[in-house]
Amino acid sequence: MQIDFARSERSTIGIEWELAIVDRSTGELASVGDRVLDELRSPDGEPHPTITHELLTNTVELVSGVHRTVAGAVADLEGQVDEVRRVLDRLGEYDLICSGSHPFSQWYDQHLTDKPRYHKLIDRTRWWGRNMMIWGIHVHVGLEDGSLALPVLDGMLAYVPHLQALSASSPFWAGVETGYASNRALMFQQLPTAGLPYPLADWASYERYVDDLVRTGVIEDHSEVRWDIRPSPKWGTIEVRVCDGVSTAGEIAGIAALIQCLVDRMVDEIADGRTPPVMQPWYVRENKWRAARYGMDAEIITDVAGTERLVGDDLLDLVTSLAPTAERLGCAAELASVRLMVEQGASYRRQLDVAHGADGDLRAVVEHLARELRNGVRPGSGGS
Incomplete structure (x- = not known):
């Protein structure tokens, strides 16, 4: 199969x-995404070009355009948040919130978006698929040539724990404190083609892999x-997903x-004849688990020799x-702000x-997440 x-x-x-x-009064997920998207249609009835549906009707997905700078892409998203709000x-x-999971809503109360691909997914995955009450951010970085895709992917796997820990925001699942900084990470990989990628030697190997799955x-x-990271x-x-x-x-x-910055530096290394x-793979898998379990307190493996280091310290360097x-x-x-994120702690800790x-009242967590999305993180507070 040619791709x-x-x-x-x-x-x-x-x-x-x-x-x-x-829902502002209860904190529960609200299945009104379809209503929101209908309201966002153009006067001639066309769907919004960049605000779309997702698996569940309690969700809307914002998609930025292609930008040269991070600031441009984020400003694009902020404009779309204003439209939805x-x-x-x-x-x-x-109201709107974003975290890897909702603190207490239950899967059986949620409604599936009426699209054939989603019905097929749930029919195949059943209970695991219905439990995918998860939210994420996906970052695309442009490559000038497809021959770079797999070498960059392989190199980026060393940074899975850094990104997992920095973004970890799903400590609760269906009302339970899980003990994981990112329960989402372990839930999502239950889907058959989700999780860490397989080692593939070249683009032809990737094409054969996809062909095998299609056939x-x-x-x-x-x-x-x-x-988690894919071409x-x-x-x-x-x-990067x-x-x-x-x-x-x-x-x-x-x-x-x-x-x-990581992707761009790897492209430079490849151009200079250096392989990232x-x-x-067993270190990559272990690192993902450690970051999902311990978040910013994870001791991660940083090289092929098995050197271990606190993920926050490695992020600062x-x-x-x-x-x-x-x-x-x-x-x-924007890159310098990562230092502040390390100092303040990731969302799961807040x-x-x-x-x-709040003595375990998880409605307070939903209110906190809604305030953060509106106002940002209050400096030095660890909260919103």
């Missing part, structure tokens, strides 16, 4: 942001390969800048080493603090 990889301008960036709709304010009883009825096309041939990008949903535009900007370091790349790409301020301060 053509579109040509993109190097290191251009696009971001997808999945937002949950909640204006609709919700007219409806009068709903055996696992998928219909390559877009149904839902790896996106249609757009000519490497797509490992992150939990985050509740502020500032956090999205920091994470996107980190991803953009690739860790053993990473920001320093990527600073020249960030200057060139125009995202120096959610746990709010829950414990």
Whole structure:
């Protein structure tokens, strides 16, 4: 099977942001995404070009255009948030939140978006599929040539724990404190083509992999390969999907800048004849689990020799080493904000603090997430 990889301008960036709709009075997920999308149609009835549905009707997905800078992509998303919020304010009883999971809503109360691909997914995956009450951010970075896709993907796997820990925001599941910083990470990988990618030698190997799955009825096309990091041939990008949903535009900007800089630096290394370091798959898998379990307190494996280090310390050094790349790409301020994110703690920690301060009332966590999406994280507070 031939899969053509579109040509993109190097290191251009696009971001997808999945937002949950909640009832203001109860904090429960609200299945009104279809109503919101209908309100956003153009006067001639055409759907909104960049605000779309997702698996469940409690969700809307915002899709930025292609931008040269992180700031441009994030401003694009913020404009779309304002559009959705204006609709919700007219409806009068709903709000927006973003985190890897909802603190307490139940899967059996949610409604599936009426699209054939979603019905097929749920028919195949049943209970696991119905439990996919998860939200994330996806970051696309442009590659000029498809031959770069798999080497960059392999190199990016070393940074799965950094991105997982930094974005971790799903400590609760269906009303239970799970003990995981990112329960979403482990839930999502239950789907047959989700989770970490397989080691593949070259683009032809990737084409054979997709062909195998299509011939055996696992998928219909390559877009149904839902790896944590994957090539996106249609757009000519490497797509990083490992992150939990985050509740502020500032956090999205920091994470996107980190991803953009890492990819760009790897392209430079490949151009210089250097292959980005690739860790053993068992180390990559262990790192993902550690980051999902412990978040910013994870001790991760940093090289093929098995060196271990606190993920936050490694992130701070990473920001320093990527600073020249960030200057060139125009995202120096956004990359520098990762330092503040490390100091303030990821969303899972803020959610746990709010829950414990409210004697376990998880409605307070939903209110906290809604405030953060509106106002950002209050500096130095660890809360909103």
